[in-house]
Amino acid sequence: MISQTEENYLKALFILANENGETGVNELSKFLGIKMPTVTSMMKSLADKNLVRYITYKPVILTVTGKKEAASIIRKHRLTEMYLVEKMGFGWDEVHEIAEQVEHVKSNALFDKMDEALDFPKFDPHGAPIPDKNGKIDFPDQRKLSECKVGETIQLSGVIHSSDVFLKFLNSKNLKLGTILTVQLIEAFDGTRELSYDERTAEILSEIACEKLLVQNLKHI
Amino acid sequence: MISQTEENYLKALFILANENGETGVNELSKFLGIKMPTVTSMMKSLADKNLVRYITYKPVILTVTGKKEAASIIRKHRLTEMYLVEKMGFGWDEVHEIAEQVEHVKSNALFDKMDEALDFPKFDPHGAPIPDKNGKIDFPDQRKLSECKVGETIQLSGVIHSSDVFLKFLNSKNLKLGTILTVQLIEAFDGTRELSYDERTAEILSEIACEKLLVQNLKHI
DNA sequence: ATATAAAGTTAGATATCACTAACAAAATTA
DNA sequence: TAATTTTGTTAGTGATATCTAACTTTATAT
Numbered sequence: 168m169i170s171q172t173e174e175n176y177l178k179a180l181f182i183l184a185n186e187n188g189e190t191g192v193n194e195l196s197k198f199l200g201i202k203m204p205t206v207t208s209m210m211k212s213l214a215d216k217n218l219v220r221y222i223t224y225k226p227v228i229l230t231v232t233g234k235k236e237a238a239s240i241i242r243k244h245r246l247t248e249m250y251l252v253e254k255m256g257f258g259w260d261e262v263h264e265i266a267e268q269v270e271h272v273k274s275n276a277l278f279d280k281m282d283e284a285l286d287f288p289k290f291d292p293h294g295a296p297i298p299d300k301n302g303k304i305d306f307p308d309q310r311k312l313s314e315c316k317v318g319e320t321i322q323l324s325g326v327i328h329s330s331d332v333f334l335k336f337l338n339s340k341n342l343k344l345g346t347i348l349t350v351q352l353i354e355a356f357d358g359t360r361e362l363s364y365d366e367r368t369a370e371i372l373s374e375i376a377c378e379k380l381l382v383q384n385l386k387h388i
Numbered sequence: 389m390i391s392q393t394e395e396n397y398l399k400a401l402f403i404l405a406n407e408n409g410e411t412g413v414n415e416l417s418k419f420l421g422i423k424m425p426t427v428t429s430m431m432k433s434l435a436d437k438n439l440v441r442y443i444t445y446k447p448v449i450l451t452v453t454g455k456k457e458a459a460s461i462i463r464k465h466r467l468t469e470m471y472l473v474e475k476m477g478f479g480w481d482e483v484h485e486i487a488e489q490v491e492h493v494k495s496n497a498l499f500d501k502m503d504e505a506l507d508f509p510k511f512d513p514h515g516a517p518i519p520d521k522n523g524k525i526d527f528p529d530q531r532k533l534s535e536c537k538v539g540e541t542i543q544l545s546g547v548i549h550s551s552d553v554f555l556k557f558l559n560s561k562n563l564k565l566g567t568i569l570t571v572q573l574i575e576a577f578d579g580t581r582e583l584s585y586d587e588r589t590a591e592i593l594s595e596i597a598c599e600k601l602l603v604q605n606l607k608h609i
Numbered sequence: 610a611t612a613t614a615a616a617g618t619t620a621g622a623t624a625t626c627a628c629t630a631a632c633a634a635a636a637t638t639a
Numbered sequence: 640t641a642a643t644t645t646t647g648t649t650a651g652t653g654a655t656a657t658c659t660a661a662c663t664t665t666a667t668a669t
Contacts, residue, residue, distance in 0.1 A: 172626065193646055205627055207648060212625090224634060224647060254475075255501045265495045272489045280476045393656065414616050426657055428618060433655090445617060445664060611669090618663070628653075637644070 169218075171271045174240050175199065176209055177218060178270075180229050181237035189226035238302035243278050244270040245291035245298075250281040252292040259292040260334035293334075294325025294344050294381060308384070312348070313358070313377035320349040325381030333379060340370060347385065390439075392492045395461050396420065397430055398439060399491075401450050402458035410447035459523035464499050465491040466512035466519075471502040473513040480513040481555035514555075515546025515565050515602060529605070533569070534579070534598035541570045546602030554600060561591060568606065 169177070179198050183190045192210065196203045214221040218233035229237060247266040251257040257265075279300075282288075289305055290296055298304045309325055323346045326334065337343075342364070351369065352361035358374030372380075390398070400419050404411040413431065417424045435442040439454035450458060468487040472478040478486075493499075500521075503509075510526055511517055519525045530546055544567045547555065558564075563585070572590065573582035579595030593601075 170625080191646075192648090196647095201626090202628065203647065204629085204649080209626080251498075255498075255505065257497070257501070261497065265493065265498050268493045268495070269490065272486065274486045274489070276478070276482065277472075277476075277486050280478070284476065391655080412616075413618090417617095422656090423658065424617065425619080425659085430656080612667100613669090614665105614667070616663100616665070618661100620661085621659090623656105623658075625655085625657105626653105627655105629651090631648100631650085633646100633648070635644100635646070637642100639640100639642075 169216075169236060173209070173213065173216075173218070174236070174271060176206075176213060177229065177233055177237040178240045178244075180219065180227060181234065181241060184229065187226075188228050190228075191226045195227070235302045238298040238304065240270050242298040242300075242302075243272070245295055246278050246281045246285070246288075248291045248293070249285055249288050249297070253285055253288075254281075258334075258338070259329075260331040260338065262292065263329065263331065290325075292344075293329045294323075309381040311378055312350075312360070312372075312380040312382050313374055315350050315382065317350050317353055320347065320385065321382035322347050322385055323380060324383040327379045327381065329379075333376075336376075340372075341365065341367075342380075348382070390437075390457060394430070394434060394437075394439070395457070395492060397427075397434060398450065398454055398458040399461045399465075401440065401448060402455065402462060405450065408447075409449050411449075412447045416448070456523045459519040459525065461491050463519040463521075463523075464493070466516055467499050467502045467506070467509075469512045469514070470506055470509050470518070474506055475502075479555075479559070480550075481552040481559065483513065484550065484552065511546075513565075514550045515544075530602040532599055533571075533581070533593075533601040533603050534595055536571050536603060538571050538574055541568065541606065542603040543568050543606055544601060545604040548600045548602065550600075554597075557597075561593075562586065562588075563601075569603070 176195070176199070179195055180190050183194055183198055192203055192206050196206045199206070210219060210221045210227050213219045213233070217230055218236065220228040220230055244266045247269045248259075248262040251262040251265060252259055288297060290307075294307075294309075296304045296306055307324060311327075312321075312323075315321060323342060323344055325344070326337070346364050348362050348364045350360060351363050354360070358377075360372045360374070360377050362370045362372055364370065397416070397420070400416055401411050404415055404419055413424055413427050417427045420427070431440060431442045431448050434440045434454070438451055439457065441449040441451055465487045468490045469480075469483040472483040472486060473480055509518055511528075515528075515530075517525045517527055528545060532548075533542075533544075536542060544563060544565055546565070547558070567585050569583050569585045571581060572584050575581070579598075581593045581595070581598050583591045583593055585591065
């Protein structure tokens, strides 16, 4: 049996994994807000349970089993977020904390029912992909808004590490997933962007904000 | 902050409380499946937090705060059960385990939304009363089916400590909350009952089963 | 009224998950 | 390459929540 605490470590490892699928202990420690020695000892215990591959002083890698468990938790989290927004009337800025708790509920039936009620969604309310029952994720072809050039017209498709403060900020600017944006100008000295969308012709967004927004090319049907 | 474990003790104390609102350590221990010494030490710690009144060798009593906390958890549990049955298509025999976990979610908003979506229900799918936001419970005028005399016609209104096995058994007999029953016969030697309801004229139920069923007098409108 | 049974407590052990302090290895920079 | 910084580990501590073994108190029965 995997504890709630262990599940949180696995989820973090899944989210933080870079190209090689590796994560440093320090990175994990900062992400979880747990001190490094605690993380080190947890890595040993997860390695004993065959959920991670761990050699002292080397970065940590999820095993196949660990990856599957992690994907399952992320699936539960994202389905819950989507259910709360679509079926219960919550705002996208209100669901993270609740999903953080509901994701640990041991009942496949519950999440399968959510999945069905939502007609098997591929993305959560923040545009993050939802793993299917087998742990497979359909990564969309997204890049950061901060990487777009002047003149590009793209569609807002995701939000990174969405804190509720940031999401409320987006609400105040009327920026939603699906909004079609054109980059009008990039301020050379601080990277501030001027964007147009809807009826707004010159909305200003900081570079920091643009790094947290994911966009897709428009789909020509 | 009250831990999940502590919440389970409070809930148990609320449910087990007799006339005086007291519960013995042994009774609690058996109910929770936790050994007595563990229960004793938890009672000390809950007393330190002012959630119970506890004197060694005496039964335990919930304080006003403790009672309020307990009622809140029971409210969450029963609202969840009702939501799962009414809004998500689960059977009444499938929801206890899930609610047992969801009840610990820290978010009043979640349960208030359920409450609203269900139009502020007074009872859960097993006929147990749902405390309101202030912890008040509307106890219905119920007695056990085993206490009814021959010839009485009453309405099934609740099920006690509903294990899924027992609920599946009721399903198989087509017994539901609201079913109108007449006691046709009480077998003197073992208390077996013969009941009529729907088109069934002589359904047999053991005394043990009848002790787990709660009934109300018919409401003459 | 004493013996026995039931209920309850104390003491000491264990597992999990967190911490700090001190040290060691690896990476970076001068 | 040597010094410094960053990263990571070890050792030891503490809180929580569980257990068993041994003992005590209260209740029950003969």
